[in-house]
Structures are given as C-alpha cells and as structure tokens.
Amino acid sequence: MNKPIQKRAIATREKLLSTARALIDQEGFEALRVEDLVRTAGVAKGTFFAHFKDKDALMEQIIGARLAEISAEADQAPAPQNVAEMVATLNPLIAFMTSERYVFDVILRYSGAAAISEIGPIAEQFTVQGELFARWVAQGPFRKDIPADLAGDGIGAFLIQSIALTFCALHCSSAIEPRLATYLDAWLLPSGA
Amino acid sequence: MNKPIQKRAIATREKLLSTARALIDQEGFEALRVEDLVRTAGVAKGTFFAHFKDKDALMEQIIGARLAEISAEADQAPAPQNVAEMVATLNPLIAFMTSERYVFDVILRYSGAAAISEIGPIAEQFTVQGELFARWVAQGPFRKDIPADLAGDGIGAFLIQSIALTFCALHCSSAIEPRLATYLDAWLLPSGA
DNA sequence: TTCAAAAAGTGACCATGGTCAATTATAAAT
DNA sequence: ATTTATAATTGACCATGGTCACTTTTTGAA
Incomplete structure (x- = not known):
C-alpha cells in the first residue's frame, strides 16, 4: 500500500542527473551514452533504467x-x-x-x-x-x-x-x-x- | 569516372521496397524490422544498407x-x-x-x-x-x-x-x-x- | 534485536540497427 | 574467350539501448 522512497534512491537519481549534465556539458546531448553515464556515475546499467524509463526520459528531464x-x-x-x-x-x-x-x-x-x-x-x-x-x-x-x-x-x-x-x-x-x-x-x- | 548501375541492383532495390511495403501493410511502419525485411526479401543485411543509408532512409522513400x-x-x-x-x-x-x-x-x-x-x-x-x-x-x-x-x-x-x-x-x-x-x-x- | 517484506541495485543477456573486409557477379576492353 | 576493373553482395561482427531474475539493503513491526 505504502511505497516510501528511500533517501538512497533519491541520491542515486541525483547522481545520475548531475553526472548526465556534466557529460552533456562536455560533449553535447547527442553524444551521451548510457554506458558512459552509468560507469561515470558508478552504478549498474539496470539502475539507470529503474530510475528512467528509457534514455529519452532522462533527456526529457x-x-x-x-x-x-x-x-x-x-x-x-x-x-x-x-x-x-x-x-x-x-x-x-x-x-x-x-x-x-x-x-x-x-x-x-x-x-x-x-x-x-x-x-x-x-x-x-x-x-x-x-x-x-x-x-x-x-x-x-x-x-x-x-x-x-x-x-x-x-x-x-x-x-x-x-x-x-x-x-x-x-x-x-x-x-x-x-x-x-x-x-x-x-x-x-x-x-x- | 563512369558508374553504371547494374540491372541487378535496381531489381534488388525494388525487391526491398516492395517487400517493405508488403510488410508495412501487414504490421504497420513501426513494427518493421530490418532483419525481417532482408530475410523476406532474400538478401543479406549488408545489401540493405548498401541501398539505403539507414532504416529511416527507407522509411523516407x-x-x-x-x-x-x-x-x-x-x-x-x-x-x-x-x-x-x-x-x-x-x-x-x-x-x-x-x-x-x-x-x-x-x-x-x-x-x-x-x-x-x-x-x-x-x-x-x-x-x-x-x-x-x-x-x-x-x-x-x-x-x-x-x-x-x-x-x-x-x-x-x-x-x-x-x-x-x-x-x-x-x-x-x-x-x-x-x-x-x-x-x-x-x-x-x-x-x- | 530479529525477521520478513519491500525497495533498490546488479550485471549477464537480449534486440536491433549498422559496419566492413572479403567474395562474387557483371560488363567493357583486348 | 580471357582478362580486369568495379559494382554488387555477403554475413560475421560491433555498438548501444533495454530487460529481468537474482542479490543486497532498508525499513518497520513484533
């Protein structure tokens, strides 16, 4: 019934967003690769897709x-x-x-x-x-x-x-x-x- | 200097186009897979990309x-x-x-x-x-x-x-x-x- | 403190578009 | 007919986004 979001998850999401912004600042939107992002952010690929439906959803944010x-x-x-x-x-x-x-x-x-x-x-x-x-x-x-x-x-x-x-x-x-x-x-x- | 296009190539291109149209008629544009297309048309994958820059280029046609x-x-x-x-x-x-x-x-x-x-x-x-x-x-x-x-x-x-x-x-x-x-x-x- | 349920995270694996060095078919020149 | 240049084709291979069964962490109740 309840679905409390853990602080950990919020931190991970922020990490993904800030890392993505940093990579985009360097190379532009088009060049962003999910693999680069998760490696740089230090999380697994699956984690990314647990937070964003797909790559476009991140870009949309x-x-x-x-x-x-x-x-x-x-x-x-x-x-x-x-x-x-x-x-x-x-x-x-x-x-x-x-x-x-x-x-x-x-x-x-x-x-x-x-x-x-x-x-x-x-x-x-x-x-x-x-x-x-x-x-x-x-x-x-x-x-x-x-x-x-x-x-x-x-x-x-x-x-x-x-x-x-x-x-x-x-x-x-x-x-x-x-x-x-x-x-x-x-x-x-x-x-x- | 000259680059005569062979009949064979024209036939292959037509085959790809007509097969693609047939598949699209059945399943719609979105569902078209290049692998399905080349298998149905009876050509190799590389052949497709020799005729069309990418999948979008076929769709554009x-x-x-x-x-x-x-x-x-x-x-x-x-x-x-x-x-x-x-x-x-x-x-x-x-x-x-x-x-x-x-x-x-x-x-x-x-x-x-x-x-x-x-x-x-x-x-x-x-x-x-x-x-x-x-x-x-x-x-x-x-x-x-x-x-x-x-x-x-x-x-x-x-x-x-x-x-x-x-x-x-x-x-x-x-x-x-x-x-x-x-x-x-x-x-x-x-x-x- | 302990434990069970749920949330978060993992990474091997898959789907699909796209590449390219190697091979085969074609046509023009001899 | 043979040769030769090149157009055409091939399919193993790669790049990248996306999935999912499983493991780890967190939380709240007993």
Missing part, C-alpha cells in the same frame, strides 16, 4: 528543466511591445532549440507527449509557454479579434515552423529570426494594422 | 511516396473556397500523418531534412505542399494582405501544430479538425473579414 529556466527568464522581462522585441525575447529559446538537431527532435517528440497519464516536463513547458505567449499578446499592441491563448498557440506554431525550416536544406538561405518576424507580423498584425 | 500520392490527389480537386472545405481537403493528409505516431515522427525528422546536398522525398513534399497551399490561398476568398506563399507556410505550420497537439496528452480533449479550422480561420480570415 534535463531538456525540460533547461526550457523551464529559459521560460522563467523570459517571464521576468516586460511583455514585448512589437514583433521585433518579441523575437528578441524569444532568442534564448531559439538558441537552445537550435543548438543541436537532437535537442529539437527530443522536444518535438515529447511535446506531443508520452502517456496520457503522465505529462512530462517538456509537454508541461509547452503549456507554460502557451500561457506566456498569450500574456504577451494580451499585454501588447497586437490583434485582439481572437482569444489571446489562440494567438499564443500561433506563436508557438510559427516558432516551431521557423526552427524546423532552419534545419531544412531547402530554406537555410534565410536566417531564422527574420523569418520568424515575418510570420509573427502576418499572424499578430494582420492587414498591417 | 515509402512515406514520401505516400505523401506525394496524397498531395497529387488534393491537387486534382478544385481549390477550397472556405476553411471548412480546406480542412476537408486536408483530411487524407491528416489521416495519414496521424495514422501512426512513428509516421509523424519520421515526417518531422525529415521535413527538416537530412544533408544539404540531397533533398529527400519528404522535404520535397513539403515544398510541393507549400506550393499547393499557396495556390489555395491565391484562388480562394482568403486574406490577400500577405504573399500567398507566406500564407501557405502558415497553413503548413498550423497543420503540424494541430497534429502535434493531437498526440499530446494535454489537448486530446478536442478533435483535430475543429482545432485546425479554428487556427485557419484566425490565420486566413483575420478580423472575421
């Missing part, structure tokens, strides 16, 4: 936490008052999501989340971002003919679209930020209003 | 071809004259992209394509779709304050967004088509024009 930091930072700043400011405020988020193709892939995979029952940190961050974007729209001189949360969804959609195109051979000609600005102009200020 | 069929079909139909018709016309595309989570993942991964040098079938289909969507906007009673290809990009972005949310635990409450319709209304007919 770490990437989700990073996203949360970035969102929190953006949440501090005043709401942008035009598209250029908005793109500038999004810059740290863009920088992280484009830092590695692998990171973007994990984010996409988990944004359309795992099981219904458990919403992971990345899916949760999408909700948080949605609220942030909605607030921006509400507090800035942007279109008011649609609900703010709908407008926020659109910002998210165009952010993803811009990043995806950045990774795409066909479109790498133009840089990501001007492209996003073009989209957001059309989305948030239709008819050049 | 098959999924890309399917996308091309669907686009071609949609291209036949007259341009939709309102958002409801547009969503209806998009239905086969939505159905395929949501048929398996794995399919959507592959499409996302390859839409932001592989190497700069070679554009794969999926990335190519995104271009084709972009052109189709632009034509729709141009030929229908939709906003004309932005270039048609920009408006087309937005349709693509909201299509992806809607599908991603479908796979997402947080939002499965509402069905995909009404959600897409809401997005497209706001995108294509701002200010309720």
